[in-house]
Amino acid sequence: MICKIPRVIALAYLSFSLTCCVGENADPLLGDIPLIATHFGTKGRYEEVNTYLINDPLAVNETLIRLPSSECSAIHLLTVIRHGTRDPTNKNAKKMTDFYNLVLSNASNWLQKVGLSQWKMWYTEDMDGRLVEKGRMDHTNLAMRLAKSFPTLVTEHNLRNGHIKFVTSSTHRCINSTIAFQRGLKKSFGIEGEDYDYEVNDALMRFFEKCDRFVVEVDKNKSAVVQLEHFLSGPEMKRIYEKMADRLQVPYPAITADMAEAAFYLCAYEFAIKTINSPWCQLFDDVDAQVMEYAGDLKHYWKKSYGHEINSKSSCVLFRDLFNRLDQAANDRRSGKVYEAVTVQVGHAETLIPLLTLLGLFKDVDPLTSTNFATQTGRVFRSGRIVPYASNLVLVLYDCPEGLRLETRLNEQPLMLPKMDTHLPLFEDVKRNYAKLLQGCDQKAVCDLPE
Ligand SMILES: *[C@@H]1O[C@H](CO)[C@@H](O)[C@H](O)[C@H]1NC(C)=O
Ligand SMILES: *[C@@H]1O[C@H](CO)[C@@H](O)[C@H](O)[C@H]1NC(C)=O
Numbered sequence: 281m282i283c284k285i286p287r288v289i290a291l292a293y294l295s296f297s298l299t300c301c302v303g304e305n306a307d308p309l310l311g312d313i314p315l316i317a318t319h320f321g322t323k324g325r326y327e328e329v330n331t332y333l334i335n336d337p338l339a340v341n342e343t344l345i346r347l348p349s350s351e352c353s354a355i356h357l358l359t360v361i362r363h364g365t366r367d368p369t370n371k372n373a374k375k376m377t378d379f380y381n382l383v384l385s386n387a388s389n390w391l392q393k394v395g396l397s398q399w400k401m402w403y404t405e406d407m408d409g410r411l412v413e414k415g416r417m418d419h420t421n422l423a424m425r426l427a428k429s430f431p432t433l434v435t436e437h438n439l440r441n442g443h444i445k446f447v448t449s450s451t452h453r454c455i456n457s458t459i460a461f462q463r464g465l466k467k468s469f470g471i472e473g474e475d476y477d478y479e480v481n482d483a484l485m486r487f488f489e490k491c492d493r494f495v496v497e498v499d500k501n502k503s504a505v506v507q508l509e510h511f512l513s514g515p516e517m518k519r520i521y522e523k524m525a526d527r528l529q530v531p532y533p534a535i536t537a538d539m540a541e542a543a544f545y546l547c548a549y550e551f552a553i554k555t556i557n558s559p560w561c562q563l564f565d566d567v568d569a570q571v572m573e574y575a576g577d578l579k580h581y582w583k584k585s586y587g588h589e590i591n592s593k594s595s596c597v598l599f600r601d602l603f604n605r606l607d608q609a610a611n612d613r614r615s616g617k618v619y620e621a622v623t624v625q626v627g628h629a630e631t632l633i634p635l636l637t638l639l640g641l642f643k644d645v646d647p648l649t650s651t652n653f654a655t656q657t658g659r660v661f662r663s664g665r666i667v668p669y670a671s672n673l674v675l676v677l678y679d680c681p682e683g684l685r686l687e688t689r690l691n692e693q694p695l696m697l698p699k700m701d702t703h704l705p706l707f708e709d710v711k712r713n714y715a716k717l718l719q720g721c722d723q724k725a726v727c728d729l730p731e
């Protein structure tokens with residue numbers, strides 16, 4: 281429950297913490313959140329999507345945990361989860377180091393003014409996106425909330441008897457997320473010591489690097505993201521470079537797209553990893569942050585989503601796997617066999633975005649382009665809402681008197697599938713809607729390049 285802290289005490293504490301250490305260790309309960317925190321895109325916290333978790337990381341939205349009807353029972357829960365909060369990759373750490381060196385040598389006045397002169401550059405170029413402690417907690421807590429939300433499926437019995445299956449990408453941040461998720465289940469059930477298996481499966485969770493057509497036509501093809509290139513040299517971004525240079529008092533040419541991105545990352549990472557409202561954030565006002573967010577979304581749109589058809593098609597293998605698992609659980613139940621209760625699949629933003637796109641979700645009427653930032657402020661394609669750290673798609677199959685029903689949630693909120701008029705459509709209706717993909721969408725046909 282939300283714990284109300286008397287305002288006077290809160291303010292006294294806040295002013296103390298400001299004078300003592302400029303935001304270091306500031307208490308997030310008191311709202312020391314960067315004003316621009318909702319614009320961090322894929323570097324954003326899950327808590328920005330479900331703000332009630334800031335006060336209680338184990339809270340579940342009670343209005344959502346009831347069965348669709350007392351006569352329905354849940355048969356299978358399937359979830360695809362992005363890894364938790366992580367360190368920067370070496371590429372991004374390098375950009376941040378370059379930016380920091382520029383500021384250190386040429387903007388020391390600014391550093392002093394905002395109270396960063398004692399700040400140490402702790403991001404190193406050998407960082408390769410490892411899961412951090414906050415990222416472990418993201419998964420541990422998510423597991424505990426899912427156990428609370430689905431008490432008939434996510435059970436101690438199912439865990440102990442191998443009816444909860446874990447599949448993960450081979451990346452260390454995903455494996456460690458999976459282990460942290462298992463730890464959360466063990467905590468829920470008071471189990472100690474036990475280790476549970478997981479399957480490493482990159483064909484499923486990293487399909488994007490196995491799909492040749494995607495790799496050649498999009499991932500390694502600069503022209504595929506030309507909209508982003510144009511935006512980075514367009515008027516909105518130019519304004520940011522100039523404002524940053526003015527704030528830092530460095531020559532205009534010193535601030536490039538990479539520099540601006542690095543500065544934005546510094547603000548975002550300090551917050552996501554350490555929960556610090558860093559003075560680095562002062563380099564951006566709200567409009568700047570919206571523009572930076574749009575640049576990120578443009579990239580995801582053209583590299584992972586509706587920008588090119590192959591982006592979503594590359595996830596056919598996962599799409600079909602999900603529906604096969606649901607079918608299998610339903611068939612096994614009908615024939616009285618023991619069936620798998622839960623499938624937990626851990627991957628990346630690059631796993632979730634193509635899949636959600638293939639499902640037809642978060643599609644704006646107009647494509648995102650370099651010239652329509654202003655008219656896209658109300659867009660549904662916002663990566664920070666869709667795939668923050670530990671973002672999760674949950675599909676739950678129910679056996680009801682009138683037939684099987686499928687519930688869909690994204691980030692623990694109800695999600696309506698395209699063309700459905702309820703959050704709990706009949707499974708048959710969902711399958712009819714995706715009939716073409718369920719029959720076609722063959723990974724080999726989609727991804728193979730002509731000789
Ligand atoms: C809980 O879920 C309901 C239904 O989606 C929503 O209307 C409500 O705002 C949620 N409550 C919180 C605290 O997020
Ligand atoms: C700082 O400015 C000087 C001259 O103004 C320039 O030569 C140097 O490259 C700058 N430092 C960095 C790290 O960009």
Ligand SMILES: *[C@@H]1O[C@H](CO)[C@@H](O)[C@H](O)[C@H]1NC(C)=O
Pocket residue numbers: 451452453455456
């Ligand atoms: C998981 O995290 C631990 C502790 O940080 C680390 O030592 C280990 O290498 C990680 N595991 C994998 C598979 O990356």
Ligand SMILES: *[C@@H]1O[C@H](CO)[C@@H](O)[C@H](O)[C@H]1NC(C)=O
Pocket residue numbers: 496497498501502503504
């Ligand atoms: C690269 O992308 C452009 C734009 O989508 C496309 O026209 C071109 O065929 C692609 N190149 C390759 C090698 O696929």
